[in-house]
Amino acid sequence: MMGYMSITRAGCAALDAADPISDFRDEFVLPDGVVYLLGNSLGALPRRTAAKVAHAVTAEWGQDLGASWNTAGWWNLPETTGDRIAPLIGAGPGEVLAADCTSMMIFKAVSAALALRPGRNVIVSDSENFPTDQYVVQGVAQAFGREIREIGPQAPLEDALGPGVAAVVLSHVDYRTGAVRDMAEVTRRVHESGALMIWDLCHSTGAVLVDITGADFAVGCTYKYLNGGPGAPAYIYVAPRHQEAARNVISGWHGHANPFEFEPGYRPAPGVRRFATGTPPVLAYAALNASLEIWEKVDMRAVRAKSVALTELFIELTDHLGLELASPRHAGERGSQVSFRHPEGYPIMRALIDMGVHGDFRAPDLIRFGFAPLYLRYVDVYDAANTLAEVLSKELWREDRYQKRLTVT
Numbered sequence: 348m349m350g351y352m353s354i355t356r357a358g359c360a361a362l363d364a365a366d367p368i369s370d371f372r373d374e375f376v377l378p379d380g381v382v383y384l385l386g387n388s389l390g391a392l393p394r395r396t397a398a399k400v401a402h403a404v405t406a407e408w409g410q411d412l413g414a415s416w417n418t419a420g421w422w423n424l425p426e427t428t429g430d431r432i433a434p435l436i437g438a439g440p441g442e443v444l445a446a447d448c449t450s451m452m453i454f455k456a457v458s459a460a461l462a463l464r465p466g467r468n469v470i471v472s473d474s475e476n477f478p479t480d481q482y483v484v485q486g487v488a489q490a491f492g493r494e495i496r497e498i499g500p501q502a503p504l505e506d507a508l509g510p511g512v513a514a515v516v517l518s519h520v521d522y523r524t525g526a527v528r529d530m531a532e533v534t535r536r537v538h539e540s541g542a543l544m545i546w547d548l549c550h551s552t553g554a555v556l557v558d559i560t561g562a563d564f565a566v567g568c569t570y571k572y573l574n575g576g577p578g579a580p581a582y583i584y585v586a587p588r589h590q591e592a593a594r595n596v597i598s599g600w601h602g603h604a605n606p607f608e609f610e611p612g613y614r615p616a617p618g619v620r621r622f623a624t625g626t627p628p629v630l631a632y633a634a635l636n637a638s639l640e641i642w643e644k645v646d647m648r649a650v651r652a653k654s655v656a657l658t659e660l661f662i663e664l665t666d667h668l669g670l671e672l673a674s675p676r677h678a679g680e681r682g683s684q685v686s687f688r689h690p691e692g693y694p695i696m697r698a699l700i701d702m703g704v705h706g707d708f709r710a711p712d713l714i715r716f717g718f719a720p721l722y723l724r725y726v727d728v729y730d731a732a733n734t735l736a737e738v739l740s741k742e743l744w745r746e747d748r749y750q751k752r753l754t755v756t
């Protein structure tokens with residue numbers, strides 16, 4: 348830590364010049380005048396995506412039509428795309444299936460886990476988790492007559508575990524604060540109690556190092572750090588040891604062992620394919636696979652190292668502004684985001700966005716900044732910190748137009 352006054356824009360430019368992964372920035376479309384610190388919500392558009400999607404539309408759909416299910420590999424997109432995501436979470440081929448949205452995958456994972464632990468009635472859920480995780484767990488509990496035991500700041504994991512617990516659902520990286528859980532240690536404790544562990548990796552994938560081996564199930568989205576585009580398919584990881592016994596309760600024909608026999612009875616496909624349900628959104632996979640071409644060339648250790656450096660720099664540059672840091676100060680406990688609490692967080696974020704620094708606001712009082720190492724530069728961090736300082740020192744957020752809440756915050 349250098350002290351913010353000794354950090355200069357030229358110094359940040361020098362860091363960019365020495366950055367081993369700086370070239371990846373050229374892969375992305377980034378509007379002029381914008382510092383995009385929202386890659387933890389919707390990742391930037393890769394340059395190659397438009398052409399890849401256009402090819403899927405004009406050549407595959409337009410010319411080859413229905414033959415493309417075979418000739419363009421449309422039928423197998425959930426597995427082929429899953430296999431490309433797998434290395435980013437420490438998984439192997441045949442362990443990840445890309446489909447649906449995260450919420451659907453949480454439903455599939457939790458209900459599969461319940462069936463693997465008959466006689467155990469409780470699902471442990473985090474009261475601070477992203478709401479869709481909680482809502483889906485509530486839906487599963489209602490549908491299958493199970494009980495939810497919530498953990499949160501007041502109730503540590505140990506207190507919640509016990510012989511009645513079938514499954515534990517937690518996020519690896521907290522969406523509000525970016526706090527990272529110790530995946531191996533939590534998984535170990537959950538297994539010791541006889542329950543199964545389901546991780547939500549939405550804020551981890553492409554942001555932090557993940558070694559999912561050991562866990563039972565994991566889910567994640569691909570539209571954040573992986574740049575798959577709005578509505579990009581989510582994914583599910585199913586540990587190889589569960590793949591024969593695990594059942595997909597939304598047992599559609601795309602997960603059938605022999606779908607083109609059109610049998611009246613459901614028989615699950617072998618392996619992770621059984622977690623498919625219905626027709627995949629082929630054009631969305633085209634966009635996701637364009638970005639995964641980029642991710643195939645990425646060394647996640649370099650991404651993590653740069654992510655740590657970017658968030659450290661941002662904290663260093665903003666520490667004197669009087670904001671309350673909501674993210675862990677220790678980089679090892681922090682994902683690729685920095686959040687602050689401020690009672691006027693909403694208008695502050697609106698003013699920032701107006702000035703070209705895009706982050707977001709999470710009720711009741713959090714402003715969040717995501718740092719996507721593939722396309723962010725150190726000078727962007729410097730500029731964003733200066734803009735934040737200006738918004739606060741000139742109290743620009745007081746303008747009336749920043750008070751009105753938009754639908755999506």
Ligand SMILES: Cc1ncc(COP(=O)(O)O)c(C=O)c1O
Nearest residue numbers: 448449450477479522547549568
């Ligand atoms: C932790 C977490 N889980 C799930 C989701 C979203 O789920 P879905 O892809 O179903 O919208 C998000 C963000 O949108 C998230 O942050």
Ligand SMILES: Nc1c(O)cccc1C(=O)C[C@H](N)C(=O)O
Nearest residue numbers: 387388389477522523549571755
């Ligand atoms: N998935 C999103 C959406 O469908 C609309 C708006 C934002 C999102 C997000 O990804 C939000 C994000 N998961 C969060 O951490 O708040």
